[in-house]
Amino acid sequence: MSGTLTLNKITAQRGISVGDAAKKIADLGWNPSYVQEAMTFPTDYKIAKAPKDPMKQVLRSYFPMQEEKDNRVYGALDAALRGDMFRNVEPRWVEWMKLFLAIIPFPEISAARSMAMVGRLAPGEDLRTGFTMQMVDEFRHSTIQMNLKKWYMENYIDPAGFDITEEAFGKCYATTIGRQFGEGFITGDAITSANVYLTVVAETAFTNTLFVAMPSEAARNGDYALPTVFLSVQSDESRHIGNGHSMLMSMLKEPENHLLLERDMRYAFWQNHAIVDAAIGTFIEYGTTNRDKAKESYAEMWHRWIFEDYYRTYMLPLEKYGIKIHHDDVQTAWKRLTEKHYVHKVAQFFAVGWSANFWRIEAQTDKDFEWFEHKYPGWYAQFGDFWKWYEKLSHRGQTNILFNGDVGYVYPHRCWSCLVPCLIREDMVTGEIDGKLYTFAHELDRWTAVEAFAGEYQGRPTPAMGRFSGRREWESVYHNVDIADAIKDLGFVRTDGKTLVAQPHLRFDEKEMWTLDDVRGHILKSPLLTLREMSPADREKHLADYRKGFTINPCN
Amino acid sequence: MTAVQSIPAKSGAAGAAIFPDSDSRKYRYFEPRSKRATHYEDVTVDVQPDPERYLLQDWIISFPNGKGAYTKDNTAALSSNWHAFRAPDQEWERTHYQRQSKIETMVQSVIANGRKSGAPKGFDKAWVKILQNHLGAWKHAEFGLGTSLMQAQRYGYTQMINNATLTNSSYKLRLAQDITLYLAEIGMDIPGFDDAAGKRMWLEDKGWQGTREAIESIMGSADYLEQYLATNIVFEPLVGELFRSGFLMQVGSPNGDFITPAVISAAEADYERNLANTIDLMHLLVTDNQHAAHNKKLFQGWVNKHVALANKAAAGLQPVWSQPHSKPVQYADVRAQSVERIKKILGELGLVLPKE
Ligand SMILES: [Fe+2]
Numbered sequence A: 001m002s003g004t005l006t007l008n009k010i011t012a013q014r015g016i017s018v019g020d021a022a023k024k025i026a027d028l029g030w031n032p033s034y035v036q037e038a039m040t041f042p043t044d045y046k047i048a049k050a051p052k053d054p055m056k057q058v059l060r061s062y063f064p065m066q067e068e069k070d071n072r073v074y075g076a077l078d079a080a081l082r083g084d085m086f087r088n089v090e091p092r093w094v095e096w097m098k099l100f101l102a103i104i105p106f107p108e109i110s111a112a113r114s115m116a117m118v119g120r121l122a123p124g125e126d127l128r129t130g131f132t133m134q135m136v137d138e139f140r141h142s143t144i145q146m147n148l149k150k151w152y153m154e155n156y157i158d159p160a161g162f163d164i165t166e167e168a169f170g171k172c173y174a175t176t177i178g179r180q181f182g183e184g185f186i187t188g189d190a191i192t193s194a195n196v197y198l199t200v201v202a203e204t205a206f207t208n209t210l211f212v213a214m215p216s217e218a219a220r221n222g223d224y225a226l227p228t229v230f231l232s233v234q235s236d237e238s239r240h241i242g243n244g245h246s247m248l249m250s251m252l253k254e255p256e257n258h259l260l261l262e263r264d265m266r267y268a269f270w271q272n273h274a275i276v277d278a279a280i281g282t283f284i285e286y287g288t289t290n291r292d293k294a295k296e297s298y299a300e301m302w303h304r305w306i307f308e309d310y311y312r313t314y315m316l317p318l319e320k321y322g323i324k325i326h327h328d329d330v331q332t333a334w335k336r337l338t339e340k341h342y343v344h345k346v347a348q349f350f351a352v353g354w355s356a357n358f359w360r361i362e363a364q365t366d367k368d369f370e371w372f373e374h375k376y377p378g379w380y381a382q383f384g385d386f387w388k389w390y391e392k393l394s395h396r397g398q399t400n401i402l403f404n405g406d407v408g409y410v411y412p413h414r415c416w417s418c419l420v421p422c423l424i425r426e427d428m429v430t431g432e433i434d435g436k437l438y439t440f441a442h443e444l445d446r447w448t449a450v451e452a453f454a455g456e457y458q459g460r461p462t463p464a465m466g467r468f469s470g471r472r473e474w475e476s477v478y479h480n481v482d483i484a485d486a487i488k489d490l491g492f493v494r495t496d497g498k499t500l501v502a503q504p505h506l507r508f509d510e511k512e513m514w515t516l517d518d519v520r521g522h523i524l525k526s527p528l529l530t531l532r533e534m535s536p537a538d539r540e541k542h543l544a545d546y547r548k549g550f551t552i553n554p555c556n
Numbered sequence B: 001m002t003a004v005q006s007i008p009a010k011s012g013a014a015g016a017a018i019f020p021d022s023d024s025r026k027y028r029y030f031e032p033r034s035k036r037a038t039h040y041e042d043v044t045v046d047v048q049p050d051p052e053r054y055l056l057q058d059w060i061i062s063f064p065n066g067k068g069a070y071t072k073d074n075t076a077a078l079s080s081n082w083h084a085f086r087a088p089d090q091e092w093e094r095t096h097y098q099r100q101s102k103i104e105t106m107v108q109s110v111i112a113n114g115r116k117s118g119a120p121k122g123f124d125k126a127w128v129k130i131l132q133n134h135l136g137a138w139k140h141a142e143f144g145l146g147t148s149l150m151q152a153q154r155y156g157y158t159q160m161i162n163n164a165t166l167t168n169s170s171y172k173l174r175l176a177q178d179i180t181l182y183l184a185e186i187g188m189d190i191p192g193f194d195d196a197a198g199k200r201m202w203l204e205d206k207g208w209q210g211t212r213e214a215i216e217s218i219m220g221s222a223d224y225l226e227q228y229l230a231t232n233i234v235f236e237p238l239v240g241e242l243f244r245s246g247f248l249m250q251v252g253s254p255n256g257d258f259i260t261p262a263v264i265s266a267a268e269a270d271y272e273r274n275l276a277n278t279i280d281l282m283h284l285l286v287t288d289n290q291h292a293a294h295n296k297k298l299f300q301g302w303v304n305k306h307v308a309l310a311n312k313a314a315a316g317l318q319p320v321w322s323q324p325h326s327k328p329v330q331y332a333d334v335r336a337q338s339v340e341r342i343k344k345i346l347g348e349l350g351l352v353l354p355k356e
């Protein structure tokens, strides 16, 4: 053997540099001359010029690197079980993972699908190579997350809700918000969806909150599995962000694209804020039991990642290329998160609707109140009594909080654009599409649905742009239906045929668990259909009252 | 507080308390293929929803023509149950990366060891030309299939179909890159090796134009199932295996090349898996209890179209078999084998090989 080793040394070979390798790989493509590739992904953008310096990426090193990452993830999951992680995990946290992990694998696999769209449109083969790798990455993300969810289902005290996960995803009034997010990556104008909405905004701006803030909070709640999986997922994002940025740079070169880019940056930023902050903000602030005042609140992290990092260093510099940046939108989002208590109103809404969920929501208590008031001054006056009510009404025999007139909560209208309800009551607006009345959480949501998602934008035809469609207002599906029948129809009932999957508490005791009989006798109404049925005068009055908001009654 | 508060369970672990569904530890929304769901099924089935499973509100964004994210009419094929398909290779992320990584490691060490021992310099002169020109051209065929399948994976009606298409694309793209880097590396050891010759051959050489036309026809199809079928049921047996197994793998070593067959060998195993996936899917469709006749007719049409192209491609490549110094196999023999092979594949689907 030693002879061979010596020979190896003296014949040490020249290698090929990554740059050279990437160049040669980029030369694999050609312009077809016998049959043109079908133009199956329409866009109104003009894409002609190759970006200057896309990332150098080669599958030869990619696959072993990713396998190594995987080995670390699966090793850590095994270690977590050996270390009896679930004995010390906080159920409050894991329950919210039933919602989070029901949503996230679909946006991930949608990202994989959308790579077909940008891959097809990419100017230059370097960039196409980047997109092919991202396609495989996103396949990784989707199935590794499904695996994590299965692992929770197998090892956590209450598997109900995990066991119906993908079905629940298609039906729930909360996951509809996540569907808006995932469908946004793959439907409509290929660049709007697969480049601007997915990469330029969702991945570049919001994956830090998703994949970095979530893991930290998980660890504080004794969950060491989620951080392992999600930090591994996040480690792929810098490549994706690079791909998206190269594509964006190539589009900036065409002045004709500037109006569309302004539109799409605006839509994508606002909707990502509305959706991601609603969901992740709730998981982090309400799914935790850790009330360390030294840790950053969701709003504080948002300021660091979205405001400082993304807005200042990514969005603002686009101005010098001639893109109009809507600075006010960023400020408005920030105000919604701080002064207007957006996340808290979302958590409150999910809690009010607990009986039609597929996870447990526990009441916030004194220990939580102090932290909230410290981080969000004014919180207690607005939400303290609500959570006391919630705790009080968490026991069987009480009237379901969704229908309990003693509380004072007014069920919200749904925003036709972001699908989060119009929770900041004073900002709610209405608008018309094809002569029909719709409700929106904010003027920017109205603009998104009415002006951006249309066949024309500011006088310019946009034939590739998508449309908002389907039965977007979830409540209209169960208009005039008894809540018990709706829950049964949703499939959110345990296999005994009566116990609800969702529970308003973490008491793992059959005697405490609500059944269909405990909620029967109350009728769901669609706020939108109800609004449309009103006379114009009644409607105006209703809207004025709605915008004034509500007061939670004192809970003694 | 009136009700008696029960003591909360101290542990969040499975079995710490008994209550309804405290033992519900399987995904219970889909029917597994066999008695127990496989790991692949658990992480794959129904992740891509649709109005039948389980979109209560339908698709909530649509294309300007009113169609949602995924519709059944992205292919002319019909199915009474698109959800039935399960990929026989059971690929999910972990198995995919394990396999791809193992292949990359194997390929790189074969090349590195071969180069260390000075093997490329020992390749027969005529064989070096063949690698430069013909393997160099072939890498573009593999790449074309990879990008075509990348496009196709956007369109299938279920997660199972799209993920099988996606991994197929990934395998093809890996192979195209493997060949590219392999040629670049041995090119550094062989004086006068022209790394750009392959692409010229691909674009201009008469012998390669049939192959390029066949590949571009697959890339140009707007029907994702046609792309999938044309790739694995037609092009691969008639041209892919013909050239890889019937030429490179068998002719390499008699001409002093033990590296190329090793670099290419993984592709044959890739194909076995992708073929199994494709046959299973197509088999479901040609035996569909409502649409069997429609699908069979449709597929036969696709087969006729792509077999004609593949035959032309194979015929164009025939002269390559006479170029090496040492000729252990005859084109006619390997061609006969590949015709047998496709007949067998088509036979499983009740389809026939059109007469030349
Ligand atoms: Fe991802």
Ligand SMILES: [Fe+2]
Binding pocket: A111, A138, A203, A236, A237, A240
């Ligand atoms: Fe990503």
